[in-house]
Amino acid sequence: MGQNGTDSITPQSLAPETDAIDSSWDDDDPVSGVEFSSPEAPTTPGVRALAAPALPELEDELSFEDLNDDGDRVTAIPDVPAELLARELMSRAPQSAPPLEQTAPSLHDRETPTGPVAPGRAPSLELPFTSASTPKFAPIDDLDLAPPDPTADALPLPTVEPPPAPDPYVEMKDRYATGDFTGALIVAESLLETQPEDEQALRYASSCREVLTQMYAARLGPLTQLVTVGVAPDQIRWLSLDHRAGFLLSMVDGTSTIEEILDISGMPRLDALRILFTLLEQQVIVLAPGEA
Amino acid sequence: MERVIGIDLGTTNSCVAVMEGDAPVVIPSRGGYKTTPSIVAVTEAGKRLVGHIAKRQAITNAENTVYAAKRLIGRKWNSPQVKNAIMTSSYTIVEGPHGDVRIKLRDKTYSVPEVSSIVLQEMKIVAEDYLGETVTKAVVTVPAYFNDNQRQATKDAGAIAGLDVIRIINEPTAASLAYGFGKELDRTVAVYDLGGGTFDISVLEIGAHGVFKVISTTGDTFLGGEDFDARIIDWLVESFREEHDLDLRQDRMALQRLRDAAEKAKCELSTVKESEINLPFIISTGRNEALHLQRSLSRETLEKLCEDLVERTVDICRQALDDAKLDVDEIEDVILVGGMTRMPAIQRAVTDYFQREPNKGVHPDEVVALGAAIQGAALVEDKHEMILLDVTPHALGIMTFGSYFEELIPQNTTVPTSHTKVFTTSRDNQTAVKILVMQGESKKADENELLGEFILTGLRRAPKGHVEIEVTFELNTDGIVSVHAKDLETGQEQSIQVTASSGLTPDEIQSMMSSAQDYLVERRTDEDFEKARQEAETMLAEIERLFPDVERIVGTADFGRDAIVKARSIVERTQQAIDRKDTALLKEQIEQLARTERMFRGVVART
Numbered sequence: 047m048g049q050n051g052t053d054s055i056t057p058q059s060l061a062p063e064t065d066a067i068d069s070s071w072d073d074d075d076p077v078s079g080v081e082f083s084s085p086e087a088p089t090t091p092g093v094r095a096l097a098a099p100a101l102p103e104l105e106d107e108l109s110f111e112d113l114n115d116d117g118d119r120v121t122a123i124p125d126v127p128a129e130l131l132a133r134e135l136m137s138r139a140p141q142s143a144p145p146l147e148q149t150a151p152s153l154h155d156r157e158t159p160t161g162p163v164a165p166g167r168a169p170s171l172e173l174p175f176t177s178a179s180t181p182k183f184a185p186i187d188d189l190d191l192a193p194p195d196p197t198a199d200a201l202p203l204p205t206v207e208p209p210p211a212p213d214p215y216v217e218m219k220d221r222y223a224t225g226d227f228t229g230a231l232i233v234a235e236s237l238l239e240t241q242p243e244d245e246q247a248l249r250y251a252s253s254c255r256e257v258l259t260q261m262y263a264a265r266l267g268p269l270t271q272l273v274t275v276g277v278a279p280d281q282i283r284w285l286s287l288d289h290r291a292g293f294l295l296s297m298v299d300g301t302s303t304i305e306e307i308l309d310i311s312g313m314p315r316l317d318a319l320r321i322l323f324t325l326l327e328q329q330v331i332v333l334a335p336g337e338a
Numbered sequence: 339m340e341r342v343i344g345i346d347l348g349t350t351n352s353c354v355a356v357m358e359g360d361a362p363v364v365i366p367s368r369g370g371y372k373t374t375p376s377i378v379a380v381t382e383a384g385k386r387l388v389g390h391i392a393k394r395q396a397i398t399n400a401e402n403t404v405y406a407a408k409r410l411i412g413r414k415w416n417s418p419q420v421k422n423a424i425m426t427s428s429y430t431i432v433e434g435p436h437g438d439v440r441i442k443l444r445d446k447t448y449s450v451p452e453v454s455s456i457v458l459q460e461m462k463i464v465a466e467d468y469l470g471e472t473v474t475k476a477v478v479t480v481p482a483y484f485n486d487n488q489r490q491a492t493k494d495a496g497a498i499a500g501l502d503v504i505r506i507i508n509e510p511t512a513a514s515l516a517y518g519f520g521k522e523l524d525r526t527v528a529v530y531d532l533g534g535g536t537f538d539i540s541v542l543e544i545g546a547h548g549v550f551k552v553i554s555t556t557g558d559t560f561l562g563g564e565d566f567d568a569r570i571i572d573w574l575v576e577s578f579r580e581e582h583d584l585d586l587r588q589d590r591m592a593l594q595r596l597r598d599a600a601e602k603a604k605c606e607l608s609t610v611k612e613s614e615i616n617l618p619f620i621i622s623t624g625r626n627e628a629l630h631l632q633r634s635l636s637r638e639t640l641e642k643l644c645e646d647l648v649e650r651t652v653d654i655c656r657q658a659l660d661d662a663k664l665d666v667d668e669i670e671d672v673i674l675v676g677g678m679t680r681m682p683a684i685q686r687a688v689t690d691y692f693q694r695e696p697n698k699g700v701h702p703d704e705v706v707a708l709g710a711a712i713q714g715a716a717l718v719e720d721k722h723e724m725i726l727l728d729v730t731p732h733a734l735g736i737m738t739f740g741s742y743f744e745e746l747i748p749q750n751t752t753v754p755t756s757h758t759k760v761f762t763t764s765r766d767n768q769t770a771v772k773i774l775v776m777q778g779e780s781k782k783a784d785e786n787e788l789l790g791e792f793i794l795t796g797l798r799r800a801p802k803g804h805v806e807i808e809v810t811f812e813l814n815t816d817g818i819v820s821v822h823a824k825d826l827e828t829g830q831e832q833s834i835q836v837t838a839s840s841g842l843t844p845d846e847i848q849s850m851m852s853s854a855q856d857y858l859v860e861r862r863t864d865e866d867f868e869k870a871r872q873e874a875e876t877m878l879a880e881i882e883r884l885f886p887d888v889e890r891i892v893g894t895a896d897f898g899r900d901a902i903v904k905a906r907s908i909v910e911r912t913q914q915a916i917d918r919k920d921t922a923l924l925k926e927q928i929e930q931l932a933r934t935e936r937m938f939r940g941v942v943a944r945t
Contacts, residue, residue: 268871268875270868270871270872279616282618283618283619283630287618287619287628288619288622288626288628289589289591289592289619289620289621289622289628290591290622291619292617292618292619292620292628293591293592293594293595293619295618295619296595296598296617297394301369302391306391309381309383309385309387309391309395310387310391310394310395310398311395311398312395312398312399312590312591312594313398314382315382315383335872335876336872
C-alpha cells in the first residue's frame, strides 16, 4: 500500500456503472503491487515512495497485463481545448440522451474500447497540464480550412460521408473507462451546462471529481505537510501563473499546511489541489513534513 | 490551586493570560501568536475554522465567516444595533426562537453566545496546551457599556465553552488594573482603546484598596483598525483602476489579498516610513494574462488617508470628558489599548488632545487580558486588596410620566444593594400604574434598555399626586433585580423579578455545552492521531529505507525471510491503522515498528 494512502482512490460515492475504479491511474504509484518503486527514487517530489505489497482487494482484479495497459492511466487533456472538443461533440449529440447502460467498464473494456474515441486522443503517462509530452491534436475543423481545389469543378470527387459524430455520453463513459477522468469530467460538465439535472452526467462528474481529488491529494502526499515558497520573492512575478495560482501562492506562508491552504483557499478542493500540484511540479512551492 | 485564566474577548481579536508566579503573562498560541482573531468560519466541507485561519479566508468565504459577533451578543432581534448589523454583515443573521439573534453558517444556525464560545474554547485550548493542565475557570472582560443581558450572554458563552466565568470585568478596568499592578495609585486616568473594529474611551478613578470607578465611557462600535485598512484598500483599488481600468473589488481573491496586504502595510508603517505592497498575479485580464500590483505606501500618505478617522476618536474623547465633567488637565495619565494605538498619528493626536504623553508602560494588545488574569488570581487566592468590587454597570430605574427615566440604583453601585423611592399618580382617578423597569444612563426612557414591566392595580380613586406608591429595587450578588411596588395607603403590592438573559434557555445552553465538549474531544483525538501518525510515518520511512539491505543480508536464510514477512505485516497493519484513523491500533503498531526498526538497524550495522 502506498504511503500516500492511494488505496482509497475508489470513490466513496456511487461510481457510475463500475464495480470499482481502477487505482492504477497513478503510473508511478506502487500500490499496484507490481511496479514497485525504490524508496531511494521517489517518483514525485514530496511523495515518499514505499515498496509496499499489493492491496488484497486489488490483487483479484489486477494482473501484470493490466498494469502494462496504458489505457487505465490518466491521460492528458488534449491540447485542443477539451471544452471546445466537448462542445463540438455536444453539438453533434442526439437530442435525447441514451438510457444508462448497465454494463460496467472493466479492465477488459479498456483494452477493447466499445465507443468512439475522440480523434487523436491517446492515453498518456503524463498528468494533465504537464503539456510537454502531451500529444497534439488537430482542431476538429482543420480540414475545412484547406483552400478549394480549382479543378474540383472539372473532376468532381466522389462525396465522402463524414464519420458519425461521437455521442458525448459514450465519449464521457469511454474517457472514464480508460481512466481519463479529467476528460470525462470536462465532457460531463459540458453536458451539465445544457442539462443541469442530467443524472448520468451528474454521477460521472461527481465520481470524476472525487477520483481526481484523491489522485492529486495522493500525488501531493500527506496534507499535513508544510508548504513554503521555493522561489525568491523577486522572482515570483516572472513565473507563468494565473491569478488563481497567484492567490494560492499568496496563502503560502511557511507555517500553513496543505490542508490549511485548501481550507482557506475558498476554491473547490479539486481546483486547489490541482494548482498546488502544478506549483509543486514547477518547484514554485516546496513541501516539508509538518508538526503535529 | 486551580489556575484562572484571564480572557480579553475582543470584537476583532482575543487574548488569554495567566498569572505565572507574581506576574501576569500572555499565553501564545501554537503558532506563536499572542492574539487570536475573534473570527469563526465553516468551510464548504463543513470544517470549523477559528482565529487566524478563519481570518485568512474571511473574504473568499464571506457568507460563512462570522466576525464581530460581540456587536450582537446579548442583543434582541429588534434592537437597532442588530438591524444595523443585518445591513452591514456578509453573513446571514436570523431571528432566534426567543426574540434573540442567530447566525446562519452553511446549513446550521448558531446563537451568538455559541459563536463567541467557539472563540473562548480556542482560548481555553491555547491555555491548556501552554499550561499542560485542564482549565475550567476564567475571568472575561467586556466593554464598560455592556448591559446585564450582554454580560449574561458572555457568561453563557463561557459556560458553553466549558469555562466557569467567575467574574466579568470591564475592559478599561482590566487595563487600569494591569497598569496599576504592584503600584499604590490614586489618580484619574483615561483609557483610550482603539481596537480592530471598535473605539472606546473611558475615564476612571483609581483609588486605594482596589477601587476602580468608571466615571464615563463612550465610543463608536463601528470605528477601528479595519476602517484604516479600508482606506488603504480604496487607495490601492483606485490606483489600479486608473492604470488598468479594472476593478479589483470584483474579484474576491484579489480583495482578500488586498485586505491582508493593507493590514500588513499599516502595521509596518508604525515602525518604518515606507512600505512596499507587492501582489503578483492579482487578477487576470480578459486576454488571459495576469497583472501584478506593486505600490509603495508612505506613512505620510497613510496619515492623510486616515486623518478624519483619527480626528473622530479625538471628538469622542472630548465627549467622554464632558460626560465625566472633567477638564483635560484633570486626567493624570492616558493608557493606550489596542494595536491601532501603535500608529504614530494616533499617539500624536492623543498627546495633543490630553496634553501629555500617553503611558508607554503597558502593552496595548495584552493589557486587558493581563488585567483579567490579575483579577482571576486575586479571586482564587482571596487577595482582598486586589479584588474589584462588583458594581452595577448601568443605572437601574423606572419610566415616569413624560417618558422620563427615574434612577433608583445609580451606575457603579456596589452589589448587593437596595434602594426605595416614593412616586405618585400622574392622572386624576388613576386606579392602576404600569411600572417599566429600565437600565441605562439616559434621562430619556426610550434610550435605555427595558428589562421588564408589571402593573399595580386597585389604587384608590383620587386627584393626581394624592396616591403614593413606594417602589423598591433590590439587586443581589447574582445580578437578579427584584422590583416591588406598593400602594402605601391600601398596602396593595405587586412585584417582578428580572434576571439577565442571553436569550438562551438552560436546556439550550446545556445542549450547546455538550456539542462543544464533543467537538473538543474530537479535536483532541485528531491531534492525538496526527501525532501518532507522524511518529509512525517517520519509522515507516526508515524501515522502508533499510528493507533492501536487510533483504540482501538475511533474505536467503529461513529465519531472515520470516523476519521480513513479519516486518512487512507490521508495515501493512500500520498503514491500515493510519488509513482507518485508528489511534489505538496505531499506537500499538508504533511499539512494533520501533522494534522492527531497531532490529533492521542492528542487521545493517553488523555488516
